[in-house]
Amino acid sequence: MHKSYQPLKPATNKYLQKKWDQTRYEEHRNKLSTARPIVDTKGIRTPAHVQLKLKKLQLQDERLVTIERDNRLLSSKLSDIVRSKGLVDHRNHYPERSLNAEKRRDELLQVTNQNQAIYQRITARESDYRRQLWLDDWERVVRRRDDIARYPRAVANKQKSKRRVEFAGSDSGQREKSSESNSYSDTNTDQEVEEEEEKRETEENKDTLNE
Template identity: 60%
Template sequence: MHRSYQPLKPVTNRYLQQKWDQENFDYHRKKVMSALPAVDTKGSKTPSHVQLKLKKLQLQDERLTIIDRDNRLLASRLASIVCSRGLVDHCNHYHIKSLNADRRRQELQIMGRQNLDIYRRLSSRQSEYRKQVWLQDWERTSRLREDISRYPPLSRDKQVRNMPLEKKEAIHSFMTTQKCLEFAVGEELQTELSFKRNRFE
């Protein structure tokens, strides 16, 4: 970078002149930074008793001492209560009973019966879609694809792997919903059977 340096006066070596000028400038800046002001602008020193605040520290120590003493007294009283047993056995051993347990059981039985009826109606309902026709159409389409294709068809794993992400998420959400429905219907069936068993017992 010394070639682009332009000194004030003509010199024989620009590199050395740039180095000397930089040293002079750094020395000047150090003198400017270390220069002291002619007027003393420093504030007065804060007294030590104002900084420490001994009275506040004393009051805080006294308050902590009182709190510690009260805590020790309370801990000793609690320990004596726990260690010493009363002269009279006043423990009441009883089971917690709910006031509306029968009502909730009846509502649960009604819900179980309703769900069971819905499940039976759904199971006995015949599908309006012609599944056999769709299967035959798909088989015919598969045969045509195999006849006109140059390479063998992909397996199911490769098809799922090459499937778009949106379609995978849709299939996954549909399967999750189906599993949740089957689990809910199964729970209702188990509840209905348990209620009937308890009723006969």
């Protein structure tokens, strides 16, 4: 390969000349890669007063100082309040009351008056059912039942009153007491029967007069 090399200047040995040219070329390339530019392409350095902004730092420090001072004052006031009982009586004895209490009271009075009026109308109204007629009809039914009965009702009442109630293991004294009470009830039933007969006769007379 060195035989085909054409040096710029005449040389006695082409092989050595090629090697020397190659080393010089590599050195030149290294120098170009490591060379520094003559023109300064860096940006302008910002001045110190623009970077620090001393006025802003001063205002910030003053603001922090005022905040710390206010905090100390507040903490001291709070500690004084906690330690002391308080000199101002701030209790409020105002009673709680509703804004629409009067309205609700008026509505309640109106409702009670209406209810009272309804109650008065209900109690003052006479009944549509004639109770006396029902009683008279029932007495008439009872009287007719007694008239058409096979056995008189007075005899049945006497038979019921003459029954004796005997208990197991009862003494003779208790039997005598029960017989005395039965005899007393018999006399009472006789009087009741007589009164009923008198009432019946008077009612029959009234019916006949009405007819």
